Amino acid sequence: MTTESRTTVGLLHPGDMGSAVGATVVAGGARVLWASAGRSAATRARAREAGLEDAGTLESVVQASRVIVSVVPPHGAADLARAVAQLGFRGVYVDANAVAPATAREIGRVVEAAGARFVDGGIIGPATRGTRGVTRVYLSGPGATEIAAVFGAGPLEAVVLDAPPGAASAVKMAYAGWNKGGQALLAAIRAFALAEGVDAALLAEWKISHPDLPARSERAVYDNAKKAWRFVGEMEEIARSLAAVGLPSAFHEAAREIYARLADYKDTTQPPTVEEATAKLLGPANPSSGRLRVRLRNREG
Amino acid sequence: MTTESRTTVGLLHPGDMGSAVGATVVAGGARVLWASAGRSAATRARAREAGLEDAGTLESVVQASRVIVSVVPPHGAADLARAVAQLGFRGVYVDANAVAPATAREIGRVVEAAGARFVDGGIIGPATRGTRGVTRVYLSGPGATEIAAVFGAGPLEAVVLDAPPGAASAVKMAYAGWNKGGQALLAAIRAFALAEGVDAALLAEWKISHPDLPARSERAVYDNAKKAWRFVGEMEEIARSLAAVGLPSAFHEAAREIYARLADYKDTTQPPTVEEATAKLLGPANPSSGRLRVRLRNREG
Numbered sequence: 369m370t371t372e373s374r375t376t377v378g379l380l381h382p383g384d385m386g387s388a389v390g391a392t393v394v395a396g397g398a399r400v401l402w403a404s405a406g407r408s409a410a411t412r413a414r415a416r417e418a419g420l421e422d423a424g425t426l427e428s429v430v431q432a433s434r435v436i437v438s439v440v441p442p443h444g445a446a447d448l449a450r451a452v453a454q455l456g457f458r459g460v461y462v463d464a465n466a467v468a469p470a471t472a473r474e475i476g477r478v479v480e481a482a483g484a485r486f487v488d489g490g491i492i493g494p495a496t497r498g499t500r501g502v503t504r505v506y507l508s509g510p511g512a513t514e515i516a517a518v519f520g521a522g523p524l525e526a527v528v529l530d531a532p533p534g535a536a537s538a539v540k541m542a543y544a545g546w547n548k549g550g551q552a553l554l555a556a557i558r559a560f561a562l563a564e565g566v567d568a569a570l571l572a573e574w575k576i577s578h579p580d581l582p583a584r585s586e587r588a589v590y591d592n593a594k595k596a597w598r599f600v601g602e603m604e605e606i607a608r609s610l611a612a613v614g615l616p617s618a619f620h621e622a623a624r625e626i627y628a629r630l631a632d633y634k635d636t637t638q639p640p641t642v643e644e645a646t647a648k649l650l651g652p653a654n655p656s657s658g659r660l661r662v663r664l665r666n667r668e669g
Numbered sequence: 670m671t672t673e674s675r676t677t678v679g680l681l682h683p684g685d686m687g688s689a690v691g692a693t694v695v696a697g698g699a700r701v702l703w704a705s706a707g708r709s710a711a712t713r714a715r716a717r718e719a720g721l722e723d724a725g726t727l728e729s730v731v732q733a734s735r736v737i738v739s740v741v742p743p744h745g746a747a748d749l750a751r752a753v754a755q756l757g758f759r760g761v762y763v764d765a766n767a768v769a770p771a772t773a774r775e776i777g778r779v780v781e782a783a784g785a786r787f788v789d790g791g792i793i794g795p796a797t798r799g800t801r802g803v804t805r806v807y808l809s810g811p812g813a814t815e816i817a818a819v820f821g822a823g824p825l826e827a828v829v830l831d832a833p834p835g836a837a838s839a840v841k842m843a844y845a846g847w848n849k850g851g852q853a854l855l856a857a858i859r860a861f862a863l864a865e866g867v868d869a870a871l872l873a874e875w876k877i878s879h880p881d882l883p884a885r886s887e888r889a890v891y892d893n894a895k896k897a898w899r900f901v902g903e904m905e906e907i908a909r910s911l912a913a914v915g916l917p918s919a920f921h922e923a924a925r926e927i928y929a930r931l932a933d934y935k936d937t938t939q940p941p942t943v944e945e946a947t948a949k950l951l952g953p954a955n956p957s958s959g960r961l962r963v964r965l966r967n968r969e970g
Contacts, residue, residue: 469865492874493878501877504877506870506874527870529867529870531867534865535865535867535870538865538866539870539874542862542865542871543871545857545861546855546858550855553846553850553851553920554847554851556846556911556916556917557846557847557850559914559916560839560842560843560846560911560914560916563915564835564839565839569807570843570844573805573807573840573844574844576805577793577794578848581847609865613860613861613951614864614951614952615857615860615864615951616857616922618923618926619853619919619923621917622918623920650914650915651915
């Protein structure tokens with residue numbers, strides 16, 4: 369295959385998930401560009417490792433790419449689409465972010481106004497470069513089948529929905545709405561039980577009636593604390609998604625608040641214990657938080 | 670054992686769970702009274718079957734009982750305590766309802782002001798008269814051990830917490846906060862997926878990554894629709910419980926709304942399908958609900 373016959377794909381940006389997507393597209397046979405301008409040393413290392421080519425600036429990526437795949441935190445998805453549109457992109461723009469169907473459709477209008485085509489995407493699963501079947505990229509819109517071919521047979525499996533833009537994002541919102549929404553609820557319940565001094569009783573009850581919950585509620589804290597800052601925007605998008613069809617948005621407004629209170633763990637090297645996370649969740653101004661700290665002090669003393 | 674040496678317990682009221690509690694206390698050796706005044710034929714039948722003695726009026730129950738156990742929907746718990754206090758009850762008052770710790774403590778103050786003692790209770794599990802170990806009554810407060818003896822070794826197991834009033838209610842709120850709060854979230858997510866036309870895609874994804882969720886989300890509707898009217902007050906108590914320690918109340922405000930929209934299924938003989946419940950959850954004024962109905966019509970036609 370010559371360089372000319374290969375599809376050139378711009379990958380914006382090779383964060384944790386983005387680099388996994390990039391590696392998959394490279395495995396599918398495409399040339400994958402990224403823009404190093406303003407990105408961190410960690411991102412550079414990930415991009416190199418994934419086999420991506422540094423095009424330097426966003427403008428160079430836009431000019432050289434037939435396809436652009438956007439993989440950013442949800443609150444950055446619309447801004448990136450606008451920046452790409454302003455640079456006159458006329459290829460296929462794939463938004464693979466955790467955004468509401470309405471946000472995805474709005475992104476579609478922005479890039480289509482610049483002359484590009486739009487494919488809606490949603491990624492479900494961890495940022496893996498391992499076994500195929502663990503993580504799926506849902507795609508919807510008229511160009512979905514063409515984009516699925518770009519993903520090839522790499523670790524991330526492309527699933528084409530026979531549905532308009534918005535559908536792939538809806539699958540992602542529904543999936544994360546339960547998964548991350550439910551984990552936030554579990555973390556809140558453990559924090560409540562600790563604040564009320566009944567955590568041991570709750571864990572004993574769960575061991576009888578729901579034996580998976582003690583470990584699940586701990587993972588809800590351990591696995592999410594470091595990533596919580598990224599989930600804030602995602603919970604806002606899910607709240608908006610449910611509200612748009614007349615369902616209560618409050619589940620995910622609460623989940624947003626839980627993740628916002630854990631956002632300080634962004635750069636932590638060691639995940640917090642449930643007790644440590646609970647002190648953050650209850651907040652410094654709360655009398656229960658004071659009671660909790662007294663108990664923790666007593667235990668240490 | 671003569672009638673005189675047996676403890677007389679007033680059971681208010683023998684609904685589904687109340688009659689299971691009554692049968693357990695009867696099995697423990699106590700004489701159990703109830704008040705038929707103003708109660709339905711179904712309640713009379715349940716009380717008879719559980720071996721309870723009809724004392725006629727609330728006043729007669731209060732005068733004859735050394736212990737009163739309150740098992741009512743959460744929104745009725747405080748009113749019943751006030752009515753019993755006004756009748757001059759001076760025995761042990763057990764509130765076994767799904768109320769916030771603060772509500773339980775307020776009920777305690779009301780009955781103690783009348784000269785009674787107070788024990789806080791919380792029931793976790795189904796209304797069973799079968800195998801011991803399925804359902805537990807958590808008890809807290811100075812009289813908890815004495816009351817545990819009244820429950821004996823019947824189907825409902827009494828668990829004494831070495832903690833003040835409020836703790837038993839806190840265990841119940843935490844347990845139901847996940848259980849019923851999570852089920853409301855699952856029902857909302859299925860409704861969202863149906864409204865967006867991606868329910869089949871969500872179920873297919875769940876079958877791969879969370880194979881228990883398709884059935885769990887259906888049970889969240891089937892098992893709860895008939896009881897949803899009772900959960901409205903319980904979700905309000907859980908929202909209040911979390912807010913009291915500085916946690917977001919919005920999870921359970923949303924869950925309250927979900928159950929309120931299903932409240933019409935109170936007298937249903939057959940549980941609704943997920944699709945039927947979704948039409949209720951989205952509400953008649955919602956355009957998505959209209960879209961959903963069109964799809965259902967097409968499928969039937």
